[in-house]
Amino acid sequence: MLIEVGLLVAGALSLALGALSIPQWGRIPEARFFLMTTIGTSAWAFGVALFLAATSETTLVAAASAYYIAAALIALAAFLLGYTAYKQEAPRQSFVAWVSLPFFAWAVCLWLLPEVLLPGVSVGGQNTAELNPALYIWYIIYFALYYVVGVTLLYRSIARTRTKQRARMNYLFWAYASAGVIGMLYNLVLPGLGNYHLIWIGPLGLLVFVPIVYVAIMRYGLFDIRQTVARTLAYTGTLATLAGIYVVALTAISTWLLPDEVTSVQYNVNVVIMLCLVFAFQPIKRFFDSVTNQIFYRHQYHREQFYRQVSAALTKTTELHKLLNNMATLFATTLKSKGVVILVYRGDEMVASGKRRRSPVPLQDLRWLDERVKQARTLLIDRNEISLAGDNELERFLVSHRAQLVLPLKQADGILGYVFLDEHQSGRYMRRDREVLETVADELVIAIQNALSVEEIRELNETLQQRVNEATKELRLSNAQLRKLDEAKDEFISMASHQLRTPLTSIKGYVDMILEGDAGEITPMQRKFLTEAFVSSERMVHLINDFLNVSRLQTGTFAIDKRPVDLAKVVGQELDSLKISASGRDLAFRYKKPQSLPKLLLDEGKIRQVIMNFSDNALYYSRPGTEIKVSLEVEGEDVVLQVKDTGIGVPEEEQARLFTKFYRASNARKQRPDGTGVGLYLAKRVITEHGGSVVFSSVEGKGSTFGFRLPLERLRVRDDANQLDDKPDDK
Incomplete structure (x- = not known):
């Protein structure tokens, strides 16, 4: 009988504790879920008491159903309270409805069909209940999931709240955690193992829960009893x-x-x-x-609302004077102060702003106060406390400046400034007033530091802007001179290229004639030297052509002159011109000429340069004794040329930049240091100007494929119905 009385007392205490939260529903979002918890814990305690005192099976089943429903309500309430504390706002009604569905399912099931979970009960001696193992496991999962997640969110909310609210949340966390551990052990685990002898211990855990929450109420103002x-x-x-x-x-x-x-x-x-x-x-x-x-509530205000107003005022502006004025107005209005002034050090001067009809505190007085604050290490200076302590010097300072409270704004390396509050409008400042000032001090310091930093940046930007304007003026003059030099350079390159191309073409022609035997027999040594001379002159011609095209691109004179061209024939001619170079490197081209390919509107000279560039690169980077495969064919609606070699390839990380101007792959620079990096760039520009695209693939160490893809229908010569009838020619 004593146990039942204790359970009834615990339930009553819990219910009374919940009643204290009713007036706080509009101010504290967690209050309604705390009340839900206390209703659940009270019903749980009453249900266990009725279970122990029951003398009939009907009463026993009803009591067991009641306290299992109450436990399910406790889990739901703990989850919603933890979620609300973590989010720091009331959850949406739709969210509450969704997460409550499992609870209502358990409640309906246990009340209308209790035999599903409780297939049998035993009255007499020690009242017990037989549980459905499968369904009871799901009940334990539901309770543990909701309750543990709720308590975890409550714990995580501690770090997200302010100093005093953090203490409240800390007490709530320990109250829920301790009562939850006791309840789950004696009212979930042990009954699941068939032990109902100790189920009365779980509800008596409220005797731990209630005092902890009561301390949070009385010491940290969890709920306002005055209301x-x-x-x-x-x-x-x-x-x-x-x-x-x-x-x-x-x-x-x-x-x-x-x-x-x-x-x-x-x-x-x-x-x-x-x-x-x-x-x-x-x-x-x-x-x-x-x-x-x-x-x-003569001078009452809601702390949370005040904290939100402070946060809004601190984030509203980064201009220092506006920030200080907004905060001084907010302090004066909320705390009912006759005057508020905020003083901030800025280098060797002081910035003052606020609601006060007298001059600010002199700088030398503030320096004296700095030393006193550092010695006292106080968070807030109260004139009443200073008077009681007998510190006449500091009291005279406060009286002379009509300050009742002084809040030092401390930073890591010293004092940033002060908030001076005059006397209260209708009495004295309460303890809660001093607490809210201490709470917002750190946030105010951060905002002022940010405003000072922004101010420095603005001043720096103004100085930099002036310097940038001067530098821009100088750069414009320099750019004008550079453009003139660049134009002179382009003109020189164009002129030099034209002047060099004619004699080089003659040299190449005469060397080719000697190699062909037109001047008589030559020795193998002479052939070797002449071959090198031919290859070098040929490369010089290509290089000059590349520079000419680059110059035209720079000067805007690069143009595509399209005429009917037999592309298959052009490819064959370019490969024939490289026979000597290929044989000198123990290489060979294998080209299968297409049987029928219509003439295309192309810039023959530039297309020859592209074909020569791809083929010449294949010669330089292929391994001796291998073949270079050249294919020209129609694929769908495109004409596709591909030159496949078995050379050094291109590293994967460098392939994206390969067709940019003056860029060469790292392994290509090692094997051929004298390259210019303009050939592939020009090839891409030529193909793009024809409406086509470059074909490229490569595997480092295995070889590369270069080529192009041209649109057949767009470039086909419309009045040319003849198709090339040349037979396949392997070269």
């Missing part, structure tokens, strides 16, 4: 007034107006009086609410 007292007095006054009016009115009417009337008339009069009192209830209650608010 409960004020509302209780308001309702008491309202009901007492209504009762007094009723008694006086009924007595007066019965004694003086209707002394001899029949009972039915007195009954009707009684009804009329009651109706009048019903209509009078709300006005009377509003009157008592106003009276109690004047008594208990």
Whole structure:
């Protein structure tokens, strides 16, 4: 019997604790879920008490169902409270509805079909219940998941809250964690193992839960008891007034107006009086609410709302004077101060802003105060406390500057500034006023530091802008000179290229004639030397052509002159011109000429350069004794040329930059240091100007494929119905 009484007391204490949170619903989002928790814990304790005291199977089943439903409600409430504390805002109703679905499913199942979870009970001696193992495991998973996640979110919310609110959340976390561990052990795990002898211990864990939460209420203001007292007095006054009016009115009417009337008339009069009192209830209650608010909340404000206003003011602007003025106005309005001024050091000067009708504190006085603050290491200077401590010097300082509170704005390397608050408008500053000032100090320091940094950046930007303007002017002059030099360079390259190309072409022609035997027999040694001379002159011609095209690109004179061209024939001619170079390197071209290919509108000279560039690169980078495969064919709607070699390839990480101007792959620079890096760039430009695209693939160490793809229908000669009838020719 003693255990049942203890359970009833624990449940009653929990319910009373939850009642304290009712007035806080509009201010603290967690309050309604805390009340839900206390309702669940109370029902849990009452259900366990009824389970232990039951003398019939019906009562036993109802009690067991009740406390299992209550436990499910506790898990849901813990999750919603933890989620709300972590998000620092009330959850959406749709979210609450979705996460509540499992609880309602368990509640309906346990109340309407208790035999599903409780297939059997035993009354007498020690009351026990038989559980459905499979369903009970799901119940444990539900409870553990919701409760553990809720407590975890509650723990994680501690780090996201302010100093004092962090202490509240810390107490709540330990209250939920300790009661949860006790409850899960004795009311989930042990009953699941068939042990109902100790189920009374779980609800008695509320005797741990209740004191911890009570300490959070009294010490850290978790819930405002004054509001409960004020509302209780308001309702008491309202009901007492209504009762007094009723008694006086009924007595007066019965004694003086209707002394001899029949009972039915007195009954009707009684009804009329009651109706009048019903209509009078709300006005009377509003009157008592106003009276109690004047008594208990004369200078009250909501901390969380104030913190939100502070955060909004600090993020509204980065201009220092506006920031300080906004904060001084907010402090003066909320804390009912007669005047507020915020002083901030900026180098060797001081910035002051606020709501005060007198001059700010001199700089030398602030330096003196710096030393006193560093010695005292105090968070807030209160004139009342200084007076009680007998510090006459500091008290005179505060009185001379009409300061009741001084909040030092501390940073890591010293004092950033101060907030001076004059006397309170109607009394004195409360403890909660001092606490909110200490709480927002760090946030204010960070905002001021940011504003000072932004101010420095603005000043630096102005200086830099002036320098940039001067440098820009100089650069414009330099650029104009460079453009003139660049134009002279392009003109020189163009002229030199034209002058060099004619004699080089002659040299190449005469060397070729000697190699062909037109000047008589030559020795193998002579052939070797002449071959090298031929290859070098040929390369010089190509290089000059490349430079000419680069010059045309720079000067804007690069143009494509399209004429009907037999592309298959052009490819064969270019490969024939490289026979001597190929044989000198022990290489050979294998080219299968297409049987029929229509003439295309192309710039023959530039296309020859592209083909020569791809073929010449294949010669230089292929291994001796191998073949270079050249193919020209129609693929779908395109004419495709591909030159495949078995050379050094291109590293994968460098392939994306290969067709940019003056770029060469690292392994190509090692094997052929004298390259220019303009050949592939020009090839891509030529093919792009023809409406085509470059073909490229490569594997480092195995070889590369270079070529192009030209649109057949776009470049086909429309009035040329003839197809090339040349037979395949392997070269």
